[in-house]
Amino acid sequence: MECRICGAIHEHRTYTAKEMMLGLRDEHRYFECKQCGCLQIVTIPPDLARYYPENYYSYSDAAKAGNSLKKALMRLRDTWAATGTGQFGRLVNFFAPNAKLASLRPLKITKDTRILDIGCGTGHLLLSLYGAGFKNLLGIDPFNRENIAYSNGLRIEKRDIFSEQGQWDVVMFHHSFEHLPDQRATLQQAFNILKPGGVALVRIPTVSSFAWQHYGVHWVQLDAPRHLYLHSVKSMQVLAGKVGFTLEQTVYDSFALQFWGSEQYEQNIPLRDPRSYAESPKDSPFSPHKIRDFEARSRELNALNQGDQAAFYLRKPG
Ligand SMILES: [Zn+2]
Incomplete structure (x- = not known):
């Protein structure tokens, strides 16, 4: 078998994983590149x-209604989470963090930064940014049913990255890249539509993690067959290099799902099952205390670069 990332031809080790989010339980084969x-x-x-x-989760629940005080607090939090400005927002963020937005902070963006979100679903993250005062935003997702035009002016267009011709400061993939069949062509296109010095932010699950080592094919973020590629830090380095990017930074941002989701799969409980923590915490196998323990262990793993997902910051040369 030939690795579709680095080209190595070997008898790569193979695995069989079941579809467990929906609970279809049909089997899919994967291989792990030796190189x-x-x-x-x-x-x-x-x-x-x-x-x-x-x-499917990325299609639902954008623009949740809320009262105006809550909205104002969220706006302060999101501004702090994205830009690091506003001390009160910092406080709100401490009690109700937004992990997706936190991944933007190393980019040192301003409200004028041009940001393209690939595979954004209904555009939840962009709505948060829009609410925090960012205006040069666009989301695209070929799997949406139709174009979306929010009343505040934000647009989400039904198309893929290959139809995009603009020039962007930031192109980002928040847990969409692992779903795409042609990894190199996709990343090359991201490179092409970035300005010199621009950054591609790629948040994905990673096999360079405790969860893959420990849970194997029961690892919840393997997510067969939707996740076509589960990168290692090394394979992201290889891919970035082939396209012309420099992998500047890797930040682990995993959370408790890696434990409770994987332990459910070991017990044959799908993510969408009535006994799942995702559906009904009180009917799940986990106490609130256990979940807090999983959260604490996730923070420890992130600090050790062993969490099951990470944000990769890829810089186009200036
Ligand atoms: Zn390879």
Whole structure:
């Protein structure tokens, strides 16, 4: 088998993983490249659409209604989370953090920064940024049902990255890149539409983690067959280098899901099962105390660069 990231041809080790988010439990084969470590699906299923039902999470619950005080607090928090300005927002962030926005802070963005979000679903993150005062934003997602025009002016367009021709300061993928069949062409296109010195932010699950080592095919973020590629830090370095990017920084940002989700899969409980913590915490196998313990262990793993997901910051030369 030939690795689709680094090209190494070996008898790579193979694994069989079941579809466990929806609970279909059909089996999918993956192999782990001996050279770069990327775990990848052997054959991309021709009928991937059937694994993305109408209520798939990225399609729902954008622009949740809330009272105006709450909205004002969230705006302060989001401004702090994205830019690091506003001390009161910092306080709000401490009690109700927004991890997606926190991943933007190393980019030192301002409200004029041009940001393109690829695979953004209904655009939850962009709405937060818009609410915090950012205006040069666009979201695209080819799997949305139609274009979305929010009343505040934010647009989400139904198309993929290959149709994009603009010039951007930041192009970001928040847990969408692992779903895309052609990793190199996608990252090359991100490179092409960035200004010199611009950054691609790629947040993905990673096999360079405790969870993959410990849970193996029960690892919740393997997410067969939707996740086509589970990169290692090394395979992201290889891919970035082939395209012309420099991998500038890697920040681990995993959370408790890696424990409770994977332990549920070990017990044959799908993510969408009524007994799942995601559906009904009180009917799940985990006490609130246990979940707090998982959160604490996740913070420890992140500090050790062993969490099960990370943000990769790829810089285009200036
Ligand atoms: Zn490889």
